[in-house]
Amino acid sequence: MGIIQTKDFGIRYGEKIILSNANINVPEGRFFAVLGENGAGKTSFIKALIGQNQQINGQIQLNTKKVGFVPQFRDITRDYPLSIAEFVGLNYNHGWRLWLNEQEHAAVFSALKRLDLSEMADKRLGLASGGQKQRAFVAQALVQQPDLLILDESTASLDHEHKVALLQTIKQLQKEEHLTVLFITHELKLVSQFADGYLFFENGHVSQGEAHELQSLTTQITHVHEEDEVRHV
Amino acid sequence: MFSYDFMQNAFMAGTVVSIVAGIVGTFVVARNYAFLTHSLSEIGFAGAAFGLFAGWPALLGMMFATSGASLAIGALESGYTKRDNVTSAISALAIGLGILFLALGHTSTTAATGILFGSVLGISRQDLWLLLALAVFVIIILLVNYRALKQLAFDEAGIFLQSRAQKSVRYIFLVMIALSVSISSQLVGSLLIFVLVTLPAASAKYYVTSTVKLMGLAIIFALFGTWVGLTLAYLTNLPTSFFIAMIEVLIYLISVWQFQKNA
Numbered sequence: 058m059g060i061i062q063t064k065d066f067g068i069r070y071g072e073k074i075i076l077s078n079a080n081i082n083v084p085e086g087r088f089f090a091v092l093g094e095n096g097a098g099k100t101s102f103i104k105a106l107i108g109q110n111q112q113i114n115g116q117i118q119l120n121t122k123k124v125g126f127v128p129q130f131r132d133i134t135r136d137y138p139l140s141i142a143e144f145v146g147l148n149y150n151h152g153w154r155l156w157l158n159e160q161e162h163a164a165v166f167s168a169l170k171r172l173d174l175s176e177m178a179d180k181r182l183g184l185a186s187g188g189q190k191q192r193a194f195v196a197q198a199l200v201q202q203p204d205l206l207i208l209d210e211s212t213a214s215l216d217h218e219h220k221v222a223l224l225q226t227i228k229q230l231q232k233e234e235h236l237t238v239l240f241i242t243h244e245l246k247l248v249s250q251f252a253d254g255y256l257f258f259e260n261g262h263v264s265q266g267e268a269h270e271l272q273s274l275t276t277q278i279t280h281v282h283e284e285d286e287v288r289h290v
Numbered sequence: 291m292f293s294y295d296f297m298q299n300a301f302m303a304g305t306v307v308s309i310v311a312g313i314v315g316t317f318v319v320a321r322n323y324a325f326l327t328h329s330l331s332e333i334g335f336a337g338a339a340f341g342l343f344a345g346w347p348a349l350l351g352m353m354f355a356t357s358g359a360s361l362a363i364g365a366l367e368s369g370y371t372k373r374d375n376v377t378s379a380i381s382a383l384a385i386g387l388g389i390l391f392l393a394l395g396h397t398s399t400t401a402a403t404g405i406l407f408g409s410v411l412g413i414s415r416q417d418l419w420l421l422l423a424l425a426v427f428v429i430i431i432l433l434v435n436y437r438a439l440k441q442l443a444f445d446e447a448g449i450f451l452q453s454r455a456q457k458s459v460r461y462i463f464l465v466m467i468a469l470s471v472s473i474s475s476q477l478v479g480s481l482l483i484f485v486l487v488t489l490p491a492a493s494a495k496y497y498v499t500s501t502v503k504l505m506g507l508a509i510i511f512a513l514f515g516t517w518v519g520l521t522l523a524y525l526t527n528l529p530t531s532f533f534i535a536m537i538e539v540l541i542y543l544i545s546v547w548q549f550q551k552n553a
Contacts (some may be wrong), residue, residue: 063324107450126450130446130447131445131448136494136495136549137445138320138494138499139499139500139501140500143501144444147440147441147444147448147450148311150441150449150456151438152436152437153433153434153435153436154437155501155504177504181499192533197445197448236454284365
């Protein structure tokens with residue numbers, strides 16, 4: 058049984074059909090690239106997956122409650138005061154305790170270590186580099202030890218070297234911890250080196266494929282990709 | 291100086307208000323709510339004017355107006371409009387009404403000045419108990435919701451699976467800002483709310499990197515300004531709010547300057 062399964066699944070906004078007849082099955086512990094143009098339904102699908110989309114039909118099943126999410130936009134200005142460790146701990150958002158307890162503290166530092174941020178635990182997030190910030194975001198999503206990690210365009214703002222480094226880290230986490238990864242991105246060529254499979258959203262449909270098919274998908278939607286690259290520069 | 295009852299009351303009120311302002315201010319600054327806070331204090335002015343017109347205590351009118359307005363802003367901002375625009379509209383409405391009630395109530399200029407610029411030296415022992423009770427209430431509510439509030443203020447984008455508790459904390463926070471604004475304006479007046487709620491917390495964020503330390507340092511900055519301000523006002527016979535404002539602005543400028551220099 059897959060961690061994400063849909064059967065004849067669809068999403069609407071009023072009259073507008075965002076997605077229809079989606080039949081996908083994402084197995085556990087795999088790295089899936091989530092591809093498609095802006096407005097093709099990627100975000101709507103993710104929202105439906107976690108139960109935040111109201112107008113749905115058919116079946117959608119998420120077989121875990123432990124989901125980590127790295128959002129696309131975060132406004133971290135230079136004067137953002139919290140340290141990286143404190144930021145990572147923000148995911149403990151229940152209750153009143155002013156300080157993290159021992160177990161929570163250990164989880165934060167283990168997440169920092171996995172993202173190679175141990176040395177920078179006390180550094181102000183506002184003064185961290187772009188790559189460090191993205192790693193801190195991933196660390197925060199990992200603190201509660203999710204089964205499924207969703208990343209929304211996490212590499213978009215990084216230079217090539219840091220894109221590859223971040224993807225390597227996530228790939229390693231996926232393998233070592235049997236994590237399922239959904240990596241939403243426009244950077245098909247880049248992610249094809251890391252993904253085991255893909256979900257491709259286009260014109261209200263979603264198709265699923267294996268890693269080796271990503272190459273043919275690359276040629277199929279090359280012009281889309283090129284446009285995106287121009288947009289990112 | 292402390293042989294006078296009014297100075298004792300003023301110092302105690304100042305201490306209570308500074309502690310609340312430091313705590314609330316930390317979250318206000320983190321969530322970029324400075325403008326909203328300022329607008330709430332203008333709305334508080336309208337509420338106080340209405341209170342005087344209706345024959346209530348000014349503080350009561352203020353609390354009703356600010357709490358109501360904060361809930362209205364909360365309900366509107368989650369939708370389609372920019373938060374600042376919503377706030378401007380509600381604030382404009384409130385100030386207009388405030389001026390009307392001042393005129394209708396034939397309120398004395400002294401009372402109006404008191405609302406706008408604060409009247410800490412006029413605080414009675416009875417006012418003090420009310421301030422203290424409100425302050426304890428605000429602090430308890432904030433602490434009970436501490437972690438959800440912290441995430442809301444410092445990383446709203448990171449709230450992924452929004453539980454009912456997280457939705458309600460948004461409104462709880464707004465009402466607590468409203469109450470803090472009402473309390474603080476007893477000290478510095480509604481025109482100078484950011485002197486105690488925003489500036490100390492905004493200064494603190496240049497020195498420390500954890501939420502607890504941010505709250506602590508904001509309280510220290512607020513207390514320092516209030517105590518020194520009251521003392522200078524006593525010695526010189528000039529307005530307390532003037533001194534508190536100058537001290538807090540000075541602390542802020544120094545903190546920004548030091549941060550720029552080091553970062």
